[in-house]
Amino acid sequence: MAAPVAANWKPLTRDQMAARVAQDIxxxxxxxxxxxxxxxxxxxxxxDREVIFHSENGVLGMGPAPAKDKVDPWLINAGKQHVxxxxxxxxxxxxxxxxxxxxxxxxxxxLGAFQxxxxxxxxxxxTSENDTAPAVGGAMDLAAGAKRLWxxxxxxxxxxxxKLVRKCTYPLTAPGVVKRVYTNLAVLDVTPAGFAVIExxxxxxxxxxxxxxxxxxxxxxxARAA
Amino acid sequence: MAAPVAANWKPLTRDQMAARVAQDIxxxxxxxxxxxxxxxxxxxxxxDREVIFHSENGVLGMGPAPAKDKVDPWLINAGKQHVxxxxxxxxxxxxxxxxxxxxxxxxxxxLGAFQxxxxxxxxxxxTSENDTAPAVGGAMDLAAGAKRLWxxxxxxxxxxxxKLVRKCTYPLTAPGVVKRVYTNLAVLDVTPAGFAVIExxxxxxxxxxxxxxxxxxxxxxxARAA
Amino acid sequence: MINKFVRTMAEAMEGIQDGSTVLIGGFGSVGQPNALxxxxxxxxxxxxxxxxxxxxxxxxxxxxxxxxxxVRKIICSFPRSSDPIVFETLYREGRIELEIVPQGTMAERMxxxxxxxxxxYTPTGVGTKLAEGKEIREFNGRPYVMETAIQGxxxxxxxxxxxxxxxxxxxxxxxxxxxxMAMAGKLTxxxxxxxxxxxxxxxxxxxxxxxxxxxxxxxxxxxxxxS
Amino acid sequence: MINKFVRTMAEAMEGIQDGSTVLIGGFGSVGQPNALxxxxxxxxxxxxxxxxxxxxxxxxxxxxxxxxxxVRKIICSFPRSSDPIVFETLYREGRIELEIVPQGTMAERMxxxxxxxxxxYTPTGVGTKLAEGKEIREFNGRPYVMETAIQGxxxxxxxxxxxxxxxxxxxxxxxxxxxxMAMAGKLTxxxxxxxxxxxxxxxxxxxxxxxxxxxxxxxxxxxxxxS
Numbered sequence: 001m002a003a004p005v006a007a008n009w010k011p012l013t014r015d016q017m018a019a020r021v022a023q024d025i026x027x028x029x030x031x032x033x034x035x036x037x038x039x040x041x042x043x044x045x046x047x048d049r050e051v052i053f054h055s056e057n058g059v060l061g062m063g064p065a066p067a068k069d070k071v072d073p074w075l076i077n078a079g080k081q082h083v084x085x086x087x088x089x090x091x092x093x094x095x096x097x098x099x100x101x102x103x104x105x106x107x108x109x110x111l112g113a114f115q116x117x118x119x120x121x122x123x124x125x126x127t128s129e130n131d132t133a134p135a136v137g138g139a140m141d142l143a144a145g146a147k148r149l150w151x152x153x154x155x156x157x158x159x160x161x162x163k164l165v166r167k168c169t170y171p172l173t174a175p176g177v178v179k180r181v182y183t184n185l186a187v188l189d190v191t192p193a194g195f196a197v198i199e200x201x202x203x204x205x206x207x208x209x210x211x212x213x214x215x216x217x218x219x220x221x222x223a224r225a226a
Numbered sequence: 227m228a229a230p231v232a233a234n235w236k237p238l239t240r241d242q243m244a245a246r247v248a249q250d251i252x253x254x255x256x257x258x259x260x261x262x263x264x265x266x267x268x269x270x271x272x273x274d275r276e277v278i279f280h281s282e283n284g285v286l287g288m289g290p291a292p293a294k295d296k297v298d299p300w301l302i303n304a305g306k307q308h309v310x311x312x313x314x315x316x317x318x319x320x321x322x323x324x325x326x327x328x329x330x331x332x333x334x335x336x337l338g339a340f341q342x343x344x345x346x347x348x349x350x351x352x353t354s355e356n357d358t359a360p361a362v363g364g365a366m367d368l369a370a371g372a373k374r375l376w377x378x379x380x381x382x383x384x385x386x387x388x389k390l391v392r393k394c395t396y397p398l399t400a401p402g403v404v405k406r407v408y409t410n411l412a413v414l415d416v417t418p419a420g421f422a423v424i425e426x427x428x429x430x431x432x433x434x435x436x437x438x439x440x441x442x443x444x445x446x447x448x449a450r451a452a
Numbered sequence: 453m454i455n456k457f458v459r460t461m462a463e464a465m466e467g468i469q470d471g472s473t474v475l476i477g478g479f480g481s482v483g484q485p486n487a488l489x490x491x492x493x494x495x496x497x498x499x500x501x502x503x504x505x506x507x508x509x510x511x512x513x514x515x516x517x518x519x520x521x522x523v524r525k526i527i528c529s530f531p532r533s534s535d536p537i538v539f540e541t542l543y544r545e546g547r548i549e550l551e552i553v554p555q556g557t558m559a560e561r562m563x564x565x566x567x568x569x570x571x572x573y574t575p576t577g578v579g580t581k582l583a584e585g586k587e588i589r590e591f592n593g594r595p596y597v598m599e600t601a602i603q604g605x606x607x608x609x610x611x612x613x614x615x616x617x618x619x620x621x622x623x624x625x626x627x628x629x630x631x632x633m634a635m636a637g638k639l640t641x642x643x644x645x646x647x648x649x650x651x652x653x654x655x656x657x658x659x660x661x662x663x664x665x666x667x668x669x670x671x672x673x674x675x676x677x678x679s
Numbered sequence: 680m681i682n683k684f685v686r687t688m689a690e691a692m693e694g695i696q697d698g699s700t701v702l703i704g705g706f707g708s709v710g711q712p713n714a715l716x717x718x719x720x721x722x723x724x725x726x727x728x729x730x731x732x733x734x735x736x737x738x739x740x741x742x743x744x745x746x747x748x749x750v751r752k753i754i755c756s757f758p759r760s761s762d763p764i765v766f767e768t769l770y771r772e773g774r775i776e777l778e779i780v781p782q783g784t785m786a787e788r789m790x791x792x793x794x795x796x797x798x799x800y801t802p803t804g805v806g807t808k809l810a811e812g813k814e815i816r817e818f819n820g821r822p823y824v825m826e827t828a829i830q831g832x833x834x835x836x837x838x839x840x841x842x843x844x845x846x847x848x849x850x851x852x853x854x855x856x857x858x859x860m861a862m863a864g865k866l867t868x869x870x871x872x873x874x875x876x877x878x879x880x881x882x883x884x885x886x887x888x889x890x891x892x893x894x895x896x897x898x899x900x901x902x903x904x905x906s
Contacts, residue, residue: 028454030663050454052617052663056782057706057855060661061617073709073902074851080707080761082905087651088617090658091851093858093886094706095567095790098783102568102803103635105663133770133777135733135757140809141783144802145568175806254681256890276681278844278890282555283479283628286888287844299482299675300624306480306534308678313878314844316885317624319631319659320479321563321794324556328576328795329862331890359543359550361506361530366582367556370575371795401579560794567787570818572799591797591827600818621883656848657884 009203011155011184019044021110021152021182025051032056032101032142034111034124035079038152041110052088054106056138058097061089078138098138102145109146111139113153113178115168118194118215120178122151123170134171143174155183155212162214164188164195185209189220196220235429237381237410245270247336247378247408251277258282258327258368260337260350261305264378267336278314280332282364284323287315304364327364328371335372337365339379339404341394344420344441346404348377349396360397369400381409381438388440390414390421411435415446422446456618456668457647464488464641464669465495468606472497475562475604475633476504476514481676483626485610487643487669489513492608493520503527503562503602505555505629507539518542525549527602529558554582557599559632565601566635566664573598607637610673611660614644615651618665619658626676627659634664643671683845683895684874691715691868691896692722695833699724702789702831702860703731703741708903710853712837714870715896716740719835720747730754730789730829732782732856734766745769752776754829756785779809784826786859792828793862793891800825834864837900838887841871842878845892846885853903854886861891870898 012020014037022044025031032054033039042064045051053062055077062077063084070084077083085091092100100106113124122143126134143149156162164181181188186209187199198220200209210217238246240263248270251257258280259265268288271277279288281303288303289310296310303309311317318326326332339350348369352360369375382388390407407414412435413425424446426435436443458464465488468474474492478484493516500523507526508515515538517523531539531550542548553561554576564572573596577583587598609630612623620642622630634640647670685691692715695701701719705711720743727750734753735742742765744750758766758777769775780788781803791799800823804810814825836857839850847869849857861867874897 048453052454054663055852057709057852059852060663061655071905072851073905074853076707076709076852085655085851088615088619088662090619090653090655090661091849091854092661093854094782094786094856095859098786099563099567099635100661100663102783102787102801103566104568105566105635133758133767134779135759136779136781136809137757138782140781140807141803144805145783172807274680278681280890281625283482283625285625286890287882297678298624299678300626302480302482302625311624311882314842314846314880314889316846316880316882316888317622317627318888319627320555320559320629321632324559325790325794325862326888326890328556328560328574329793330795331793331862359531359540360552361532362552362554362582363530364555366554366580367576370578371556398580560796564799569787569799569801570821570823572791572796574796594797596797623883654884656850656886657881659883 009201012201014040017152017182017184020187021150025108027051029107030054030105032106032109032146034109034139034142036112038110038112039079054100056097058092058094059083059085059089060092061086098141101141104145104147106146108148108150109142110150110152111142113151113163114170115163115165116151116178116181117165117168118190120176120190121168122149122173122178123168124173126171128170139173143177148179149177150180150182151178152182155185162212165214185212193218235427238427240266243378243408243410246413247376251334253277255333256280256331258332258335258372260335260365260368262338264336264338265305280326282323284318284320285309285311285315286318287312324367327367330371330373332372334374334376335368336376336378337368339377339389340396341389341391342377342404342407343391343394344416346402346416347394348375348399348404349394350399352397354396365399369403374405375403376406376408377404378408381411388438391440411438417444419444455616456662456665457616458667458669461491461494461669464667465491468492468495468497470497471499472605473501473503473603475607475637476502477609477628477630477633479505479625479628483610483622483628483630484513485608485643486513487671487673488608488641489517493517498522499524501525501527503604506530506533507536509533510535511538515539518548523548525551527551527553527558529553529555552582559629561599561602562636563632565603566632569601571598571600602636604633604637605639607633607640609634609640609642611642611644613646613648613653614642614668615648615653617650618642618662618668619653620644620660620665621653621657622659631660634660640664640666642668643673644668645672682843683889683892684843685894685896688718688721688896691894692718695719695722695724697724698726699832700728700730700830702834702864703729704836704855704857704860706732706852706855710837710849710855710857711740712835712870713740714898714900715835715868716744720744725749726751728752728754730831733757733760734763736760737762738765742766745775750775752778754778754780754785756780756782781809786856788826788829789863790859792830793859796828798825798827829863831860831864832866834860834867836861836867836869838869838871840873840875840880841869841895842875842880844877845869845889845895846880847871847887847892848880848884849886858887861887867891867893869895870900871895872899
């Protein structure tokens with residue numbers, strides 16, 4: 001996004017955003033990371049903090065990306081990238097894999113999104129009602145099924161429009177499911193009252209953040225930043 | 227059953243009954259044999275005619291009973307008898323095992339029964355409406371799910387009552403599912419017109435058989451016996 | 453480091469509440485979590501609903517749990533056994549509630565709970581007294597009965613091998629209800645014959661991945677009885 | 680002697696009818712029955728409904744089947760790929776029908792068909808346009824959508840190992856949709872990388888038992904492409 005002139009704050013880079021989410025994932029959680037930006041989160045969870053990554057296509061316990069000369073052509077993730085399996089990992093078929101998702105066994109799913117609404121609605125699969133052949137993949141299953149849904153996305157679109165909205169204008173992936181949003185500017189909880197800001201990038205003020213946000217923001221009592 | 231005085235025919239023994247059914251099971255069928263009398267059928271299918279026996283508790287490809295000193299305590303069938311596994315056999319859990327049954331993948335199930343009605347109704351799990359804690363086990367799944375349901379039972383009860391009836395008086399296991407009945411006196415197909423006799427024990431006449439049977443019998447055009 | 457192993461039976465049983473629904477694996481004498489059942493007897497939770505294929509044999513294990521008056525209701529497919537004396541007495545005296553469910557429906561209802569499916573339709577039981585009062589609906593001209601998921605507050609499982617992530621294998625017909633009950637339990641507790649290092653189980657051969665398992669107790673119980 | 684191996688592609692494809700619903704395994708380039716898809720192209724059946732996770736890449740395999748005008752309808756979760764040119768052209772021109780199904784629902788609908796379950800309820804898709812026109816029903820205060828089984832007339836499967844009874848194993852993420860499509864196909868046809876003697880597969884490790892398999896063709900196809 002284009003930072004306002006003379007702003008005394010800087011948005012997080014993609015890697016910083018991923019690292020910020022990684023920081024909040026405790027050992028022992030079963031986690032599914034959406035395609036794109038969320039996938040980077042795994043790089044920021046140290047291997048000795050055992051987080052078990054799940055991929056829709058029947059892989060539980062994914063490890064880091066393989067060295068180029070060590071690729072197993074039979075092992076990919078839902079984003080069709082080559083991955084590795086950690087000791088303790090296992091394979092299953094698609095129905096069992098989605099049983100893990102739909103049955104509430106995945107502690108956390110982090111998805112990217114086009115829009116998140118203040119009531120927790122998420123839109124991340126189709127960019128307009130007229131997109132006649134949008135690709136849903138496993139997004140709806142994950143959004144409806146995971147124990148917790150977090151979103152990791154830029155705060156605004158490339159053209160500066162807020163992605164945190166009062167009401168989604170894009171087709172929904174699932175209604176009322178997002179618990180927390182991590183952007184390049186802030187961390188926000190979805191509460192019954194709407195978005196509560198629990199953290200902001202250094203230097204930005206609440207009012208500056210609100211000015212970049214379509215939905216009304218609240219100050220979380222537990223806010224860690226000014 | 228008590229044979230009438232001076233009858234010039236003999237009912238089949240239990241082993242003869244089992245052998246008679248075995249004769250009609252072709253190689254390659256997946257077969258589930260009910261507890262009790264039907265279990266004996268497996269003894270009469272030669273090993274070189276490959277019939278794959280299934281047991282509800284997740285065993286596919288059962289072989290003959292083990293020698294007494296070769297029992298694997300971890301391997302039982304649905305009747306809780308110790309069995310063996312043939313090369314090519316496999317294990318699965320109960321939901322997958324019943325998926326095989328309910329999904330129509332079992333070519334044949336042979337059950338015992340208290341009563342079979344001329345419309346194919348079977349009653350084999352509860353002996354009266356007042357039996358408050360009858361044990362159904364997998365009988366209803368097998369009756370409703372197998373591709374073909376055959377019944378193997380005595381023609382009459384110990385007190386001489388016909389088990390082939392116009393209408394079952396005992397609680398049903400499933401309505402309209404029996405395709406064929408093997409008794410110690412005859413083999414009968416269940417047809418839209420009712421029971422059609424396709425075979426009788428040597429020496430018995432159609433009228434003698436009818437006299438022992440509550441439901442009206444028909445002569446099958448393909449009847450092999452007098 | 454994730455470590456789902458607990459050291460004592462008391463730890464394994466910790467927090468099981470009165471009124472819980474308890475799923476108990478096993479079919480016949482094979483794959484039964486006998487040690488955990490004894491642990492539950494010791495632990496004391498009462499007013500339980502038990503889901504198991506049958507209501508126990510003689511006066512030990514599950515039958516003893518019943519005999520102690522700790523079970524309000526049993527859901528099973530086969531309310532008989534080689535020696536069902538305890539259940540039959542309680543049942544005759546109206547001191548236990550019974551829900552008879554066809555075996556495949558029982559299995560599928562737990563698999564559904566584990567898979568986040570609240571209800572499904574099955575042909576099993578249609579036209580019988582076990583479908584009385586249940587919704588019947590036609591699909592493609594054939595009637596089916598609607599059955600709902602059975603979720604367990606607790607599942608008691610017997611495994612053959614386990615690692616510290618809770619990955620499990622079973623042995624032969626010891627698999628039976630165990631993997632689906634593991635999926636359907638909110639708190640899944642396992643007794644395992646063998647403990648293996650993480651990474652020792654072939655990832656192609658793990659039947660229950662650790663995601664379905666909360667606690668594992670090493671109980672080298674030995675072979676099932678040969679009856 | 681049971682022998683599900685066929686010797687030629689023509690035998691493998693024999694009897695596939697126009698108008699069939701064809702389930703095609705694979706996710707990404709892994710576990711795709713590429714040889715069988717080419718066999719189906721050669722065989723000639725048309726007016727097909729294809730169920731596959733995506734509608735093909737470039738102008739080969741499934742994309743070529745589409746390009747030849749042989750597919751009336753595609754059911755998939757992800758109507759995109761690295762090069763979806765054929766599907767997009769046909770779709771824009773209104774020459775192919777599309778049913779988009781969430782991936783987990785698609786998997787479960789086939790598992791349901793294989794398991795004899797005509798319909799089930801799922802939370803996935805509720806409140807979205809993919810649930811429009813479908814029955815919504817509450818269980819325990821939460822809304823669910825009813826989804827129906829997808830049965831295949833034919834299923835095309837890629838396996839890692841197979842024996843003459845049709846028992847199968849898969850390799851790593853090559854498992855994906857293959858085992859559930861094998862269950863859901865009335866005629867299940869397999870291409871396998873490796874052939875093993877009966878009894879060589881560990882009975883604890885067989886993923887698809889032969890009961891779900893009709894024909895097996897040995898195709899040592901080699902590893903999936905590394906993109």
